[in-house]
Amino acid sequence: MGLTDVLSKPGQALGDxxxxxxxxxxxxxxxxxxxxxxxxxxxxxxIEFMGTACSDNDIARFGAERPSFSPRQADMILVxxxxxxxxxxxxxxxxxxxxxxxxxxxxxACASSGGMFDTYGVVQGIDRFLPVDIYIxxxxxxxxxxxxxxxxxxxKVKTQGLENRRQEIKRKIEExxxxxxxxxxx
Amino acid sequence: MKxxxxxxxxxKLSKYIFKxxxxxxxxxTFFIKSEGIVPVVGxxxxxxxxxxxxxxxxxxxxxxxxxxxRFEICYLxxxxxxxxxxxxxxxxxxxxxxxxxxxxVFKGANWPERxxxxxxxxxxxxxxxxxxxxxxxxxxxxxxxxxxxxxGFGQDYLISDxxxxxxxx
Amino acid sequence: MAMYEKTASxxxxxxxxLPEGHLLVNLGPSHPATHGILQNVVQLxxxxxxxxxxxxxxxxRCFEKLGERYDYNQFLVCTxxxxxxxxxxxxxxxxxxxxxxxxIEVPDRVTYVRMIISELSRIMDHIICQGILGVDLxxxxxxxxxxxxxxxxxxxxxxxxxxRLTTTFCRVGGMERDIYPEFAKEVKMVVKGLRPALDEFNDxxxxxxxxxxxxxxxxxxxxxDALAYGFSGPNLRATGVDxxxxxxxxxMLYDKVDFDIPVGEDGSVxxxxxxRNEEMYQSLRIIEQLVDxxxxxxxxxxxxxxxxxxxxxxxxxxxxxxxxxxxxxHGVKVPPGxxxxxxxxxxxxxxxxxxxxxxxxxxxxxxxxxCFWYYQAxxxxxxxxxxxxxxxxxxxLNVIAGELDC
Numbered sequence: 001m002g003l004t005d006v007l008s009k010p011g012q013a014l015g016d017x018x019x020x021x022x023x024x025x026x027x028x029x030x031x032x033x034x035x036x037x038x039x040x041x042x043x044x045x046x047i048e049f050m051g052t053a054c055s056d057n058d059i060a061r062f063g064a065e066r067p068s069f070s071p072r073q074a075d076m077i078l079v080x081x082x083x084x085x086x087x088x089x090x091x092x093x094x095x096x097x098x099x100x101x102x103x104x105x106x107x108x109a110c111a112s113s114g115g116m117f118d119t120y121g122v123v124q125g126i127d128r129f130l131p132v133d134i135y136i137x138x139x140x141x142x143x144x145x146x147x148x149x150x151x152x153x154x155x156k157v158k159t160q161g162l163e164n165r166r167q168e169i170k171r172k173i174e175e176x177x178x179x180x181x182x183x184x185x186x
Numbered sequence: 187m188k189x190x191x192x193x194x195x196x197x198k199l200s201k202y203i204f205k206x207x208x209x210x211x212x213x214x215t216f217f218i219k220s221e222g223i224v225p226v227v228g229x230x231x232x233x234x235x236x237x238x239x240x241x242x243x244x245x246x247x248x249x250x251x252x253x254x255x256r257f258e259i260c261y262l263x264x265x266x267x268x269x270x271x272x273x274x275x276x277x278x279x280x281x282x283x284x285x286x287x288x289x290x291v292f293k294g295a296n297w298p299e300r301x302x303x304x305x306x307x308x309x310x311x312x313x314x315x316x317x318x319x320x321x322x323x324x325x326x327x328x329x330x331x332x333x334x335x336x337x338g339f340g341q342d343y344l345i346s347d348x349x350x351x352x353x354x355x
Numbered sequence: 356m357a358m359y360e361k362t363a364s365x366x367x368x369x370x371x372x373l374p375e376g377h378l379l380v381n382l383g384p385s386h387p388a389t390h391g392i393l394q395n396v397v398q399l400x401x402x403x404x405x406x407x408x409x410x411x412x413x414x415x416r417c418f419e420k421l422g423e424r425y426d427y428n429q430f431l432v433c434t435x436x437x438x439x440x441x442x443x444x445x446x447x448x449x450x451x452x453x454x455x456x457x458x459i460e461v462p463d464r465v466t467y468v469r470m471i472i473s474e475l476s477r478i479m480d481h482i483i484c485q486g487i488l489g490v491d492l493x494x495x496x497x498x499x500x501x502x503x504x505x506x507x508x509x510x511x512x513x514x515x516x517x518x519r520l521t522t523t524f525c526r527v528g529g530m531e532r533d534i535y536p537e538f539a540k541e542v543k544m545v546v547k548g549l550r551p552a553l554d555e556f557n558d559x560x561x562x563x564x565x566x567x568x569x570x571x572x573x574x575x576x577x578x579x580d581a582l583a584y585g586f587s588g589p590n591l592r593a594t595g596v597d598x599x600x601x602x603x604x605x606x607m608l609y610d611k612v613d614f615d616i617p618v619g620e621d622g623s624v625x626x627x628x629x630x631r632n633e634e635m636y637q638s639l640r641i642i643e644q645l646v647d648x649x650x651x652x653x654x655x656x657x658x659x660x661x662x663x664x665x666x667x668x669x670x671x672x673x674x675x676x677x678x679x680x681x682x683x684x685h686g687v688k689v690p691p692g693x694x695x696x697x698x699x700x701x702x703x704x705x706x707x708x709x710x711x712x713x714x715x716x717x718x719x720x721x722x723x724x725x726c727f728w729y730y731q732a733x734x735x736x737x738x739x740x741x742x743x744x745x746x747x748x749x750x751x752l753n754v755i756a757g758e759l760d761c
Contacts, residue, residue, distance in 0.1 A: 040385055042392055043414055043757050044439035044520055047483075051509075054502040069386070086322040087392065087413045090384050116432065119417035120329050120338030121321065140520050210692035212455070241585050243695070245721040247710055260708075262695065262723075270603040272695070294585035297731045305419075320412035320760055329420060336420055 024161050031075070031101075032157035033063040035150070038074035038098070040091065042081030045108040045140045049080050052143035062150055071095075076103035076153070078146075079130075082110035083123045095130055101165055103157070104132045105149055109139045128180065131172035187271045188214040190236060199226050204278060213262070215274045220285045223261070223277055227291050230263060230273075238263040241288075242272060244298035246306050250332040255280040257308060261288075279308060287313040305330040373398065377405065380742075384413050390487065390749060391756025395733075402741050407734040415760040422720030426686040427453050427527055430720065435521040437722065438758045441480035441701045443472045443512065443524045448698040450525040451606060452707040456694040457527070457661070457687075464652045465529050466607050467645050471542060472515070472524060473607075474638040475508050478549070480701035481631045484753040488628060489560050491750045492569060497560045504552050507545050511538070527687055528662040529655025542646050546639055553635055561632055570624040574736045574748030581622065585728035588703025589634060590752060593619035593626040600699040612644050624744075624751040631753075661687045686715035695723075702726055702753055726759045 039049050052059050053067065068074045071094050083091060095104070106126050109115035112135045114124035126132060133156070136149045160168075195203060195216060202222025209215045218226050230238040243262035250256060261275040279285055287310040288295050299310045300319040307328035309316060318325065327334055373379065382395040392413035398406040418433045425433065434445040447469050454461065482505050486498030509519045514535055516522040525531070560566055576586075578594040591598055599616045601609040617633035619626030655662050663682055664675040691713040697706040703725030710719040729752065737745040 043416075044436055046391075047439055048520060050483075051502070051506065054499050056503060056506045082414060082416055084413060084415055085325075086415070087384065090413075094385060117416050117421075119336055119420065120334070121415045121417050142519070210690075212694050212696075215693075240582060242697075242704075243706060243708065243721070243723045245708065245723075247719045252712070262708075266598060266603075270598075274695075292585070293580070293583040294728055294731060297727060301727075318412075320415045322412075329417070336417070336424055 028158050028161070032154040035064055035075045035103070035153065035157070036066050036068050036073065037064050038069070038071055038077045038094070039067050040077055040079050040081075040094065042079075042083065042087065043110065045080035045110070048140040048143060049078065049107070049146065052146045057143035057147065059147060059150065062147065062154070064150060071097040072099055074098060075101075076105060078105050078107055079111040079126055080107045082115065082117060083126055084121050085123060086121075088123055088129065091126065092129060101162065103134075103153060104130055105134045105136065105153065106132050107136045107146060107149075108141060109137060112137065115139060127176065129176065131169055131176065187265075187268060187273070191216070191230070191273055194229070194233065194236065195226070199229060202226055211274070213272050213274045215276060217276050217278065220277050220279050220283065223275070224286050224288055224291065226275065227261065227263070227288050231291060236265060237267045238265045238273065240264040240266055241292040241294055244295055244302070246302045246308065246330075248306065248330065248332050253278075257281065257306065259285060259302065259308070281307070284309045284311045286311050289313060304328070307331065374400075376400065382745075390754060391759070393730075393749070393754060393756060393759075395745075395749075397737075397742070397745070399742065402743075404737050404740055404742060404745060407737055407745070409730060409733055411730070411756075412760050414756045416757075418722065418761050419720055423716055423718065426715045427689060427717070428687060430717075431523045431525075432521070435523055436757055437724065437761065438480075438700060438702065438705075438755050439520060440483045440755060441476035442520060442522045443476045443516075444480075444698070444700045445705065446522060446524045447473055448696070448700065448705050449707055450527060451698060452694055452696040452709060453527050453687075453689070455696055456692065456709060456711065457689055459528055459656055459658065459661075461529055461656045462652045462654070463608075463650045465525075465654060465656075467649045468530065468534055468538075469525065470607055470609070470612075471642055471645055471649075472512070474641050475511070475542070475545075477638050477701045478635050479505055479508055480753070481635050484631060484751075485556070485560070485628060488624075488747070488750045489566075491746055492566065494560055494563075494566070497556055500559070501552065501556055504545070504549055507548065511541055511545060514538075514541075526655075526662065528658045529653075533654040534649075539646050539649060542642065546642055546646070549635075549639060553632070553639075557632065561628060567625060570628065570747060570751075572621070572623050572625075573740055573744040574751065575621045575623040576732060576736050577622070580732065580735070581729075584732045586703070586732070587725050587728070588699070588701070589627060589630045590622070590703065590729050592616065593630045594622035595620055600697050600704050604697065606696070606698060612641050614638075614641050624747050627751045689713065689717075697723070700725065702755070702758070703729065722761055724758045724761060726754050727761075730754050730759060 041049060051057060077095060077098060079091065106112045110117065111126050114122050134149050134153055136145055138145055191214065199222065202219050202225065204217040204219045207217060230236055242264045245260050247258045247260065248256065249258065255278045257279050259277045259279060262272055264270055264272045277285060285308065287299055297319060299313055300317060302308055303310065303316055304318045304320050305328060378399045380397050380399055382397060384392045384394045394410040396408045396410065397404050418437065421433055422430050431446055431449060434449045435442050437445050482501045486501050489497040512522060513519050515538065516524050576594060578596050581591050581594045582596065587598060595618055597616050597618045602616060614637045617630045619630050659678050661682065664678055668675040669679045689711045691711055693710045695706060695708045697704045705725060706723030708721040708723065709717050712718045736748055
């Protein structure tokens with residue numbers, strides 16, 4: 001029996017000790033179940049995130065075990081709370097420091113679109129300058145909503161390969177650049 | 187309490203009184219000229235009987251179109267010794283005038299005066315650091331004035347270097 | 356990056372010509388002590404802090420300008436988001452100011468419920484402050500333990516108002532709906548569960564020798580300095596001054612209930628922690644005196660021109676329909692004048708200053724927020740101390756960024 005015969009019928013020769021699949025699926029599976037968040041907590045949604053991470057609603061059981069406060073060691077950034085014009089450069093710098101592949105979840109109404117604050121100081125949505133993957137509505141969203149978003153993101157990571165991800169990010173960046181082009185003051 | 191303060195102001199500091207006007211408020215209000223605010227606040231703090239030695243609040247009001255002069259700076263003082271009663275001193279100023287800072291009398295007036303400068307545009311003389319505190323450094327205008335709209339004039343100049351994302355990053 | 360160049364250039368006068376061996380470090384706006392968005396630029400000599408400067412304003416959401424657009428009931432949604440860990444306290448402060456400006460008397464039932472919810476919110480705020488202080492020093496389990504009880508309080512508030520965090524509790528003239536029948540029973544159950552939990556938290560964290568030695572004597576401030584800076588609340592009481600708005604200028608029914616004011620000695624981190632801990636027990640004492648005797652009656656004052664009528668009557672009777680229309684379209688009529696009222700929020704004296712010209716919206720709203728006044732003293736409190744101690748000091752001050760930038 002050659003090696004190829006064994007590998008094509010794993011259940012028969014080696015039992016359940018060996019699984020055969022392709023590399024992409026394994027990598028995606030591993031990534032999706034250990035998404036370490038970087039909680040960028042600005043305002044009220046940060047308190048709801050604390051409630052999600054603590055007892056009663058535990059986000060660690062879904063893999064987001066270690067909220068890391070160093071961008072280099074995190075997989076996704078959770079933007080929790082209102083982003084003002086003074087804070088926007090800081091957020092952008094932190095996003096640039098995250099290592100690939102990185103995901104952005106915008107939690108709450110203020111981060112997604114400015115929320116109830118249509119004022120002179122508040123950025124009307126972080127997708128003015130960042131490519132966002134998931135938007136969570138609510139003011140603030142319940143902990144169950146944040147967990148639901150994490151599950152959806154896990155689904156997305158599992159099914160999307162690396163090449164598709166790169167194409168998607170490129171497309172999103174182009175959209176943002178197109179939208180912002182008339183606003184640039186030369 | 188109000189009568190005692192009035193007596194003190196009328197006897198020793200009468201040259202600093204701007205006008206006597208009744209304001210419908212729950213706190214006795216006195217109008218002081220801007221050059222006299224430091225002596226008046228100092229006298230109210232040092233007076234052994236009145237002892238208004240707690241600065242409760244420092245803010246400003248813009249009366250565009252309703253009153254002359256346009257701005258009023260409100261100092262709210264509290265006296266813990268006299269059952270925590272409060273008085274309000276108001277200083278009417280016109281745009282462009284400088285007001286002496288009371289940081290030498292109350293240390294805690296530092297940030298509120300910077301906030302008034304930031305949001306209204308009124309400068310304080312002899313302040314250790316007269317800079318913007320709450321708004322970004324490249325902000326133009328003073329938002330809490332009545333002729334500044336709530337939504338702003340188009341605020342994208344503030345993050346203009348972020349709006350284009352380079353693909354290599 | 357462009358922003359940090361701007362920040363550094365602003366301090367050229369202060370941090371220019373650094374002596375040999377000194378380092379300028381930026382404890383940036385997004386830092387691990389998740390106390391909100393505060394930036395500190397510190398000049399370090401080894402591990403000791405020589406000079407520090409605080410930069411705020413990263414969550415400026417323009418509430419004072421919004422106050423000139425919204426009317427008196429709509430501004431409640433803004434007060435929710437100021438001190439977002441103990442929301443009902445802000446709501447009650449605003450509503451009391453408006454009611455005093457309009458000279459309205461509310462029934463006793465409303466006052467009892469407002470006081471019970473106030474004290475529960477104060478407990479919520481202190482739980483977060485103590486828990487986060489433990490987390491910053493490395494003790495995570497205290498916070499996990501107490502959060503379960505905080506969730507229980509959230510459940511009561513959610514049943515009463517409809518939301519966990521952004522409650523918009525109360526309306527001008529009363530509450531928006533009556534309390535549900537099991538309210539008193541559930542509050543009593545929560546109080547019964549909180550006392551042993553607080554004792555356990557004491558044993559875990561506050562009586563811990565390591566915690567005591569870590570926090571004793573750091574971040575202190577003298578009583579004269581604290582009064583000069585305008586401190587109030589637990590931070591002032593930890594320096595030995597026993598000012599409390601509930602006892603000095605009583606409002607609601609605080610002069611009829613029995614409670615003590617805990618006072619510290621030297622204003623250090625340990626004393627602030629102990630003062631907040633004892634305040635939680637005193638709040639439980641107040642709740643126990645009130646919860647058994649909530650009087651019967653209506654849940655709002657008799658104000659057809661200011662309080663929205665019952666929805667069933669709006670659909671069936673003409674008069675209520677007209678009142679409903681007038682209140683929604685033309686707002687609540689407030690007499691012209693000014694009013695300043697202070698209440699004791701969890702951080703100190705929270706004051707609202709309203710200038711009204713008799714129109715639908717106020718002419719000027721100013722919020723006297725306690726965090727703004729005592730955070731000015733932070734550079735003085737950390738000077739000469741270690742860098743790690745400055746993190747503990749910032750945690751123990753309980754600075755909420757939403758309130759700081761208003």
